[in-house]
Amino acid sequence: MAMSSILLMRKGLLINGLRRLWTCRVLLTDQPENDQQQSSQEHSKESDEEYEKNIKMKILAASLKYVHNFGWSQQAISAGAESIEYPGIIHGLFPNRGADLVHYFYLTCNKELNKILEEQALVVEQSPTKKKKTLELQVRDAVETRLRMVIPYKKTWPQALALMALPPNVPLSLANLLTLVDDICYYAGDKSVDINWYTRRIVLAGIYKTTELYMLQDNSEDHQKTWHFLERRIKDATQIHTILTTTSDMALPDLNYATEAACAAFVTARNILGLNWNR
Amino acid sequence: MLHLRQLGVRLMSTSTASGTTRSGKLLDSVIRVDHAGELGADRIYAGQMAVLGKTSVGPTIQHMWDQEKKHRAKFEELIRKYRVRPTVLTPVWNVAGFVLGAGTALMGEKAAMACTVAVETVITEHYNDQLRALMESDEKVDEEVLKTIKKFRDEEQEHHDTGIEHGAEQAPFYRALTNVIKCGCKTAISISKIV
Numbered sequence A: 001m002a003m004s005s006i007l008l009m010r011k012g013l014l015i016n017g018l019r020r021l022w023t024c025r026v027l028l029t030d031q032p033e034n035d036q037q038q039s040s041q042e043h044s045k046e047s048d049e050e051y052e053k054n055i056k057m058k059i060l061a062a063s064l065k066y067v068h069n070f071g072w073s074q075q076a077i078s079a080g081a082e083s084i085e086y087p088g089i090i091h092g093l094f095p096n097r098g099a100d101l102v103h104y105f106y107l108t109c110n111k112e113l114n115k116i117l118e119e120q121a122l123v124v125e126q127s128p129t130k131k132k133k134t135l136e137l138q139v140r141d142a143v144e145t146r147l148r149m150v151i152p153y154k155k156t157w158p159q160a161l162a163l164m165a166l167p168p169n170v171p172l173s174l175a176n177l178l179t180l181v182d183d184i185c186y187y188a189g190d191k192s193v194d195i196n197w198y199t200r201r202i203v204l205a206g207i208y209k210t211t212e213l214y215m216l217q218d219n220s221e222d223h224q225k226t227w228h229f230l231e232r233r234i235k236d237a238t239q240i241h242t243i244l245t246t247t248s249d250m251a252l253p254d255l256n257y258a259t260e261a262a263c264a265a266f267v268t269a270r271n272i273l274g275l276n277w278n279r
Numbered sequence B: 001m002l003h004l005r006q007l008g009v010r011l012m013s014t015s016t017a018s019g020t021t022r023s024g025k026l027l028d029s030v031i032r033v034d035h036a037g038e039l040g041a042d043r044i045y046a047g048q049m050a051v052l053g054k055t056s057v058g059p060t061i062q063h064m065w066d067q068e069k070k071h072r073a074k075f076e077e078l079i080r081k082y083r084v085r086p087t088v089l090t091p092v093w094n095v096a097g098f099v100l101g102a103g104t105a106l107m108g109e110k111a112a113m114a115c116t117v118a119v120e121t122v123i124t125e126h127y128n129d130q131l132r133a134l135m136e137s138d139e140k141v142d143e144e145v146l147k148t149i150k151k152f153r154d155e156e157q158e159h160h161d162t163g164i165e166h167g168a169e170q171a172p173f174y175r176a177l178t179n180v181i182k183c184g185c186k187t188a189i190s191i192s193k194i195v
Helices: A002-021 A024-030 A045-070 A074-083 A088-093 A098-126 A135-153 A157-165 A167-187 A195-217 A221-249 A256-272 B002-018 B025-052 B058-082 B090-106 B109-136 B143-165 B174-194
Strands: none
Touching: A045 A074, A045 A088, A045 A098, A074 A088, A074 A098, A098 A135, A098 A157, A098 A167, A135 A157, A135 A167, A135 A195, A135 A221, A157 A167, A157 A195, A167 A195, A195 A221, B025 B058, B025 B090, B025 B109, B025 B143, B025 B174, B058 B143, B090 B109, B090 B174, B109 B143, B109 B174
8 A cells, every 4th residue: 555655656756747847848838829719609628628728818918018017916917807808806717826927928938939940940941051050159049039038027027037936836937948948959959869968958048047137137238248148158158068078089098908808807707617608 | 646647638639739849748758768778779789799799799799789770870860850858867878788788798698699689579579569559549650650660670579589599598597687687678668768
């Protein structure tokens, strides 16, 4: 009994913990596209759910306008709902209040970035003669584009960051961040299939987050200092990467003698012990 | 928890429709575990070659190794194509594979062959299970993936037969050895499916 409950718990942990972070992009695709319209004639359970979700999306989209006044809060959602003629009390649909709004914003920005990157990739594909951007530049531009989406909400963004860091919201915001960096890496043409896959994404996530924090304090015109900061961080990362790869690529001393000696020793030992079967 | 699982199932059904460059959950895990497996196999043969490369079975092992390298390259290509997350444990399988290959090879060629037989048995079974699961599921799976798995399964079966021909069954402690290796392979497979 105890064993089975432990197993069950382990399974639950694995499913809800690990998968959530990386394999579970499904969590994020939960949200349907805004323009998806659902005919209200259908009465099956599934369509009811979709219908409800569409209304939620509409309300959240309308609420973004009120974030400047009310912050990422229940009031903003209420005001947004009223602006498109739903009762303000409908905020009850959003049990996580402000966090739902932040999540929605994050998700739409990610989608937009995805669209932009996809278009860029298409352009590059269609005109192979044009000089391609270097990898660092590509990553830098992608991060900059994404951060620029946050600028209109800069004043209230610290509140959003705080909301996302609350323990119940951490899995979702981590999944959001990881999907973001995964998209950037994918469109930048990351081809790694080993542990580098993880290190690159984690490093990029770190760069993104630190630059985001830097941006909040930055008062320079057009946030020039932030973009310089971002360039420096990317340069650091590539520098570390080159150091690590050159050391591992360095020619190793000739190992042939060592292997031969080890082999000979092993065979001799085996013969002494009489373990040379069927030879 | 039940609620969460239901949610998961529901989300899974919507995910394939909404993602354009993304793969379904089952395919995701299939490609990840197969890549891990081929990586391990590649390293096992590398280990065997390091010890037995200059003996009479050298060319046979080299031939099998070359095939495994092709398998690995193919799955690396699939990982990129379907945007699958590779397993976190690649460095572990890398080392473990080499140690297993070199370790059994040090016990003699027959033990090395026994190791090949054990590993290939598990892998063939595993590929068969996967084919069944992929055909049964309602996820849309490319013909390419199925063909690849089928072809690789046949080649792994060949390696298994080669191992038997080279006297794997006369290896010391054949039963115990193969069972231990089989058990290890199965554990590795179930871990790689998730992590």
